[in-house]
Amino acid sequence: MREWLILLQCPGLGVATLLKVCxxxxxxxxxxxxxxxxxxxxxxxxxQIIFLQQxxxxxxxxxxxxxxxxxxxxxxxxxxxxxxxxxxxxxxxxPPIVLFAQGNVELLxxxxxxxxxSRAPTAYGIEVTKYLASALVKSxxxxxxGLALGIDGVAHQATIDAGGYTIAVMGSGHANIYPKxxxxxxxxxISTNGLLLSEFLPFDTPQSFHFPRRNRVIAGLSxxxxxxxxxxxxxxxxxxxxxxxxxxxxxxxxGNIFSPVSTGCHNLIQNGAKLVQCPADILEEYEQxxxxxxxxxxYSSSFSNxxxxxLAESQxxxxxxxxxxxxxxxxxxxxxxxxxxLKELLELxxxxxxxxxxxxxxxxxxxxxxx
Numbered sequence: 278m279r280e281w282l283i284l285l286q287c288p289g290l291g292v293a294t295l296l297k298v299c300x301x302x303x304x305x306x307x308x309x310x311x312x313x314x315x316x317x318x319x320x321x322x323x324x325q326i327i328f329l330q331q332x333x334x335x336x337x338x339x340x341x342x343x344x345x346x347x348x349x350x351x352x353x354x355x356x357x358x359x360x361x362x363x364x365x366x367x368x369x370x371x372p373p374i375v376l377f378a379q380g381n382v383e384l385l386x387x388x389x390x391x392x393x394x395s396r397a398p399t400a401y402g403i404e405v406t407k408y409l410a411s412a413l414v415k416s417x418x419x420x421x422x423g424l425a426l427g428i429d430g431v432a433h434q435a436t437i438d439a440g441g442y443t444i445a446v447m448g449s450g451h452a453n454i455y456p457k458x459x460x461x462x463x464x465x466x467i468s469t470n471g472l473l474l475s476e477f478l479p480f481d482t483p484q485s486f487h488f489p490r491r492n493r494v495i496a497g498l499s500x501x502x503x504x505x506x507x508x509x510x511x512x513x514x515x516x517x518x519x520x521x522x523x524x525x526x527x528x529x530x531x532g533n534i535f536s537p538v539s540t541g542c543h544n545l546i547q548n549g550a551k552l553v554q555c556p557a558d559i560l561e562e563y564e565q566x567x568x569x570x571x572x573x574x575x576y577s578s579s580f581s582n583x584x585x586x587x588l589a590e591s592q593x594x595x596x597x598x599x600x601x602x603x604x605x606x607x608x609x610x611x612x613x614x615x616x617x618x619l620k621e622l623l624e625l626x627x628x629x630x631x632x633x634x635x636x637x638x639x640x641x642x643x644x645x646x647x648x
Contacts, residue, residue: 278344278347278354279333279336279340279344280305280306280308280309280333281305281306281354281356281374281375282340282343282344282354282478283309283328283329283332283333283336283340284305284306284308284309284329284374284375285374285375285478286328286332286340286478287325287328287329287332288324288325288328289322289324289325290321290325292371292372292373292374293371294320294321295308295374296374297320298319298320301319304358305356305357305358305374308329309329309332309333310333311329313326313330316329339480342480343478343479343480346451346452346479346480347377347479350379350451350479351379352377352378352379352451352479353377353378353379353382354375354376354377354378355375355376355377355378355382355385356374356375356376357372357373357374357375361378361382361383361385361386362376362385363385363386363498365389365497365498365499365500366494366497366498368497368523369493369496369497369519369522369523370522370523371493372497373476373490373494375476376474376475376476376494377450377451377474377475377476377477377478377479378472378473378474379451379467379472379473379474380466380467380470380471380472380473381442381470381471381472382472384419384442384444384471384472385444385472385474385498387419387442388417388418388419388500388563388566389418389419389420389421389444389498389499389500390413390418390419390420390421390499390500390501390502390503390559390563391420391421391422391495391496391498391499391501391502391503391516391520392406392409392410392420392421392422392428392429392432392502392503392505393422393423393428393429393492393495393502393503393504393505393507393512393513393516393517394406394427394428394429394504394505394506394507394513395427395428395505395506395507395508395511395513395538396425396426396427396428396429397426397427397538398427398428398431398505398506398538399506399532399533399536399538399633400633400638401506401532401533401623401626401632401633402427402428402431402505402506402530402532402538403428403431404619404622404623405505405530405623406428406431406432406435406505407431407435407438408556408623409503409505409530409553409555409556409559410431410432410435410436410439410441411435411436411438411439411441412439412556413441413556413559413560414436414439414440414441414442414443415439415440415441416556416560418441418500418560418563419441419442419443419444420432420433420435420436420441420442420443420444421443421444421445421446421495421498421499422443422444422445422446422495423445423446423447423448423488423491423492423495423516424445424446424447424454424455424456424459424462424463424473425456425459426456426458426459428505428506428513429445430459430462433445433462433466433471434462434465436471437465437466437469437471442469442470442471442472443466443469443471443472444471444472444473444474444498445462445463445466445471445472445473445474446474446475446491446494446495446498447473447474447475447477447491448475448477448483448484448487448488448490448491449475449477449481449482449483449484449487450475450477450478450479450480450481450482451473451475451479452479452480453480453481453482453483455482455483474494475491476490476491476494488512489512489515492512492515492516492519493516493519495516495519496516496517496519496520496522496523496525497519497523497525499520499525500525500526500562500563500566501520501525501526501527501528501559501562501563502516502517502520502525502526502527502528503528503529503530503553503559504516504517504527504528504529504530504541504542504545504550505530505542506530506532506536506538506539506541506542507538507540507541507542507545508537508538508540508541509537509540509541509544510541511541513541514541514544514545517529517545517550526551526562527545527549527550527551528550528551528552528553528558528559529542529543529545529546529550529551529552529553530542530552530553531543531546531552531553531554533626533629533632533633535632536632591611591621592610592611592612592613593607593611593613593618593621593622593625594625594630594631594640595610595611596610596611597625597631597638597639597640598639598640599639599640600639601634601635601636601637601638601639602637602638602639603636603637604618604619604622604637604638606637607622607637607638622638626638629641
């Protein structure tokens with residue numbers, strides 16, 4: 278372990294250099310034991326050479342503290358040379374040399390679907406994420422996301438609630454869970470046999486430049502990336518870009534054309550992302566791959582068989598005003614239980630008959646009543 282930690286902290290020793298050096302050694306860790314002449318021949322600077330040789334002879338206190346933290350918190354260091362290192366990530370252009378994994382490490386080799394999206398999702402975005410994630414995990418996929426507020430957190434929690442497995446890829450070290458509001462969610466992921474993953478050293482704090490690197494890992498681990506509500510300039514679109522660069526699928530959920538959090542998804546669809554209306558739209562792409570992992574594939578396309586005319590003429594829709602109407606009021610007016618109301622409201626919103634707004638839902642001005 279110590280050698281990997283030294284390599285990670287060696288100044289200016291990046292992924293590209295390490296991968297180049299790797300071809301000359303049986304293991305990258307051998308770099309820590311090479312002579313000054315050999316290291317210089319490999320292209321390392323005098324500063325890097327001094328750091329490697331001094332650190333291996335006299336480990337600094339922060340290195341020892343990091344080792345102790347990793348051991349005491351049962352974090353596994355998965356190097357690019359480890360058999361547990363996911364091939365899907367190794368096939369990307371700049372894979373992390375080391376991953377720090379806390380929890381169910383076996384999930385790294387399981388088929389994964391990534392969820393990314395707005396940090397301030399609408400009620401529609403939340404319900405869609407819950408609907409898709411819970412169905413996908415029941416079909417054997419692992420849900421991977423970034424532990425962020427909004428869609429990320431919803432996807433993780435929906436997976437847990439559905440009895441599935443989820444991987445949270447972090448933009449900080451394990452000792453600095455970010456955002457702090459998700460510390461309990463991170464603990465729940467571990468307690469439900471999920472996985473907390475990071476390429477950053479345990480005591481690394483969240484930095485703005487960490488998150489694109491986190492997004493690269495999310496995309497690289499997954500068969501495909503599903504985007505639920507994203508503005509035109511959004512970190513979620515960076516993840517989608519990384520997915521495309523790694524020849525992975527990109528899925529996008531359509532939304533309200535008047536909402537700024539829909540513009541990113543609509544732009545992705547216009548540029549070739551697959552439009553998603555139901556879990557089947559994602560699962561049909563991976564049926565053979567999922568079966569090869571000996572998991573159960575069973576899904577229903579609930580939204581594929583919606584009777585649009587019945588919904589348009591339903592008592593539920595008649596219970597929604599052209600100004601914000603709460604779910605409780607809609608339930609009372611339609612004489613339907615809240616759980617059924619929420620399901621049908623989601624369907625109506627997908628079809629464009631209503632919009633989610635603060636305080637409930639509003640009816641959209643359409644001509645369906647005249648059809």
